[in-house]
Amino acid sequence: MIFSQRQKDRFMSYFFFIVATASIAVLFMIMLFLFMEGIPIFQKISPKDFLFGEYWYPTDEPPDFGIFPLIFSSLAVTFLSALISIPLGVLTAIYLAEIATYRFREIVKPIVELLASLPSVVIGFFGMVVVAPFLQETFDIATGLNLFNAALMLAFMSVPTICSISEDAIYSVPVSLKEASLALGATSLDTIVRVTIPASISGISTAIILGMSRAIGETMVVLMVAGGAAMVPGSLFDPVRPLPASIAAEMAEAPYRGDHYYALFATGIVLFVFTFSFNLIADYISNKYRQVGEATL
Amino acid sequence: MEQEYKITSKNLDFYYGSVKALQSISLNFQLHQATALIGPSGCGKSTFLRCLNRMNDLIPGIRVEGEICMDGENIYKPSVDVVRLRSRIGMVFQKPNPFPKTIFENVAYGLKVNGVKDKNLIAERVEKSLRSGALWDEVKDRLHDSALSLSGGQQQRLCIARALAVEPEVLLMDEPCSALDPIATQKIEELIHELKDKYTIIIVTHNMQQAARVSDVTAFFYMGKLIEAGETDTMFTRPRLKTTEDYITGRFG
Ligand SMILES: Nc1ncnc2c1ncn2[C@@H]1O[C@H](COP(=O)(O)OP(=O)(O)OP(=O)(O)O)[C@@H](O)[C@H]1O
Numbered sequence: 001m002i003f004s005q006r007q008k009d010r011f012m013s014y015f016f017f018i019v020a021t022a023s024i025a026v027l028f029m030i031m032l033f034l035f036m037e038g039i040p041i042f043q044k045i046s047p048k049d050f051l052f053g054e055y056w057y058p059t060d061e062p063p064d065f066g067i068f069p070l071i072f073s074s075l076a077v078t079f080l081s082a083l084i085s086i087p088l089g090v091l092t093a094i095y096l097a098e099i100a101t102y103r104f105r106e107i108v109k110p111i112v113e114l115l116a117s118l119p120s121v122v123i124g125f126f127g128m129v130v131v132a133p134f135l136q137e138t139f140d141i142a143t144g145l146n147l148f149n150a151a152l153m154l155a156f157m158s159v160p161t162i163c164s165i166s167e168d169a170i171y172s173v174p175v176s177l178k179e180a181s182l183a184l185g186a187t188s189l190d191t192i193v194r195v196t197i198p199a200s201i202s203g204i205s206t207a208i209i210l211g212m213s214r215a216i217g218e219t220m221v222v223l224m225v226a227g228g229a230a231m232v233p234g235s236l237f238d239p240v241r242p243l244p245a246s247i248a249a250e251m252a253e254a255p256y257r258g259d260h261y262y263a264l265f266a267t268g269i270v271l272f273v274f275t276f277s278f279n280l281i282a283d284y285i286s287n288k289y290r291q292v293g294e295a296t297l
Numbered sequence: 298m299e300q301e302y303k304i305t306s307k308n309l310d311f312y313y314g315s316v317k318a319l320q321s322i323s324l325n326f327q328l329h330q331a332t333a334l335i336g337p338s339g340c341g342k343s344t345f346l347r348c349l350n351r352m353n354d355l356i357p358g359i360r361v362e363g364e365i366c367m368d369g370e371n372i373y374k375p376s377v378d379v380v381r382l383r384s385r386i387g388m389v390f391q392k393p394n395p396f397p398k399t400i401f402e403n404v405a406y407g408l409k410v411n412g413v414k415d416k417n418l419i420a421e422r423v424e425k426s427l428r429s430g431a432l433w434d435e436v437k438d439r440l441h442d443s444a445l446s447l448s449g450g451q452q453q454r455l456c457i458a459r460a461l462a463v464e465p466e467v468l469l470m471d472e473p474c475s476a477l478d479p480i481a482t483q484k485i486e487e488l489i490h491e492l493k494d495k496y497t498i499i500i501v502t503h504n505m506q507q508a509a510r511v512s513d514v515t516a517f518f519y520m521g522k523l524i525e526a527g528e529t530d531t532m533f534t535r536p537r538l539k540t541t542e543d544y545i546t547g548r549f550g
C-alpha cells in the first residue's frame with residue numbers, strides 16, 4: 001500500500017500526539033495514585049493536625065501523624081544549603097570567569113564540572129564517614145549526622161552546577177561592555193558588580209535553580225547524613241528528618257494500606273507540593289530575568 | 298611657536314606577546330584640537346589609541362616601552378592610578394556598546410562609579426550630556442526605557458554622551474561612525490566640531506573625507522609606524538611623503 005505525502009504527514013502527527021499524550025497520561029496517573037493513596041489518612045486526622053502536628057510517632061499505639069518536624073527539617077535543610085551553595089557557587093564562578101588566569105580557569109573548571117557527576121550516594125557516604133566524625137570532634141556534639149551536615153552535603157551537590165553554569169553566563173558577557181565600564185573610570189570590582197553580574201543575572205538565576213533542583217527533594221543524602229530525628233531542630237547541630245528521608249526509611253515497614261502507609265503517601269503529597277512550588281518560582285524567576293532584546297545595530 | 302600639548306607620546310613601542318605592533322611612535326596632541334589617526338587596517342591605530350587610556354592593560358602578555366605623558370606626567374609610571382586616569386580620558390568604541398540598562402542609567406553610570414551621589418546633580422549632568430551628545434530631544438520622554446531599544450546611531454550618540462558625563466579632558470574615538478548611516482555620521486561630526494572647544498579629541502577613521510572635515514591634525518600610520526603627521530589641510534593637499542599621498546588619494550596597494 002502506498003501512502004500519499006499527506007497521509008504520511010497525518011500519520012506522523014498522530015504518532016507524536018499519541019507518544020506525547022501517553023507520557024503525560026502516565027505522569028498524571030502517578031499523581032492520581034499519589035493522591036488516592038494519601039488522602040485516606042485524612043479520615044483519621046485533620047489536614048491541620050497532620051501538617052502542624054508536632055509529633056511523628058507512626059508506629060506508637062495510638063500513633064501520632066504530625067509531620068511538622070519533617071516539613072520544618074526539609075525547609076531548614078534546603079534553606080541552609082542554599083545559603084551555603086549560592087554564595088559559594090556564584091563567587092567561585094565570578095573568580096573563575098573574571099579574576100583567575102586563563103590557565104587556572106582551564107584546569108579548575110573541568111574539575112568543578114566533574115564534581116557535578118558524583119552520585120548522591122557517594123556524597124552521602126562522604127558526609128557520613130568524613131564530615132560527621134569531623135563535626136562531632138570539632139564542635140564536641142552528640143552526633144555529626146545532623147542538619148548542618150545534610151545542608152553542607154546538599155550544597156556540595158548544587159555548587160558544581162551553580163558554579164559551572166554561572167561561569168558560562170558571566171564569561172559570555174561581551175568584553176565590550178566591560179571595556180565600556182572600565183573606560184569610564186570604574187574599578188574592576190565596580191565593573192563586576194554593576195555590569196557583569198547584572199548582564200548575566202538571567203544565566204546566574206538559571207544556574208541557581210538548576211543547582212538547587214538537584215538538592216531539593218534529594219533523598220539519599222538526607223537519609224544518610226541528616227540524623228533522622230523527627231523533631232524540630234533547636235540548633236544547627238541537631239539531627240533532623242526531612243520529608244523524603246522519612247518516606248524512604250519507613251515505606252518498607254509500613255503495612256500495606258495501613259494508616260502509616262497512607263500517612264507516608266500524604267507526606268509525599270506535601271513533598272510534591274513543595275518541589276512543584278519551587279519549580280513554579282524557578283520558572284517565574286528565569287522568565288523575569290530573561291534579557292529582552294539585544295544590542296543590535 | 299609655543300604650543301600647549303595635552304598628551305605627548307615619545308618613542309612608544311608596543312608588543313602583543315612577541316609581536317611588535319607599534320614602533321617608536323612619537324606624536325603630540327594639542328589641547329582643544331581634534332587629531333585624526335588614519336592608515337590601512339591593521340596598522341596599529343586602535344592599539345595606539347588604547348595605549349592612551351591604558352585599555353591595553355587588560356590584554357595578557359602586552360608590553361609597553363617608551364612613554365606617554367598627559368599634562369607632562371608619564372601615565373605608565375607605576376604610581377599612576379589607572380582608574381582615575383581613565384575617568385579623565387573618555388573613550389567611544391567602534392561598535393556602540395551601551396549597557397543593558399536604561400538610557401538614564403547608562404549616562405549616570407560613570408558618575409556613580411566615580412562617587413557622585415547627589416541625585417539632582419546626576420539628573421542635571423545626564424541631561425547636559427545627552428544634550429551635548431545631540432540625543433536629548435530624541436530620548437527626553439523615554440529616559441527610563443532600555444538603551445538597547447535605541448537605533449544604532451542613537452546608541453552611539455548615547456555612548457558619546459555617556460563618555461562626556463564624567464567630564465573627561467580627552468576624548469578617544471575609535472571609528473565612531475563606522476556602523477552608522479550618513480545622517481547619524483553627520484550628526485556625530487557636527488558634535489565633534491562642538492566638542493573641540495572643550496575637549497582634546499583623538500579620532501580613528503577610515504574615512505578620508507571625515508578626517509579632512511573634523512580634524513585639525515592628521516597622523517598617518519602604516520605597519521605599526523607613524524609615517525607622517527601634520528596640519529590636516531597640509532596633509533591632504535601637500536603631503537611630504539609619497540606613501541601618504543598614495544593612501545590619501547586611494548591609490549594604495
Ligand atoms: N589583542 C591582540 N592580540 C594580538 N595581536 C593583536 C591584538 N589586537 C591587535 N593585534 C594586532 O596588532 C596589529 C594592529 O592592530 P590594530 O587593531 O591596532 O589595527 P588598526 O589600525 O586599528 O586596524 P583597523 O583599522 O582594522 O581597526 C594587527 O596586526 C593586529 O593583528
Ligand SMILES: [Mg+2]
Binds near residue numbers: 343471
Ligand atoms: Mg582598529
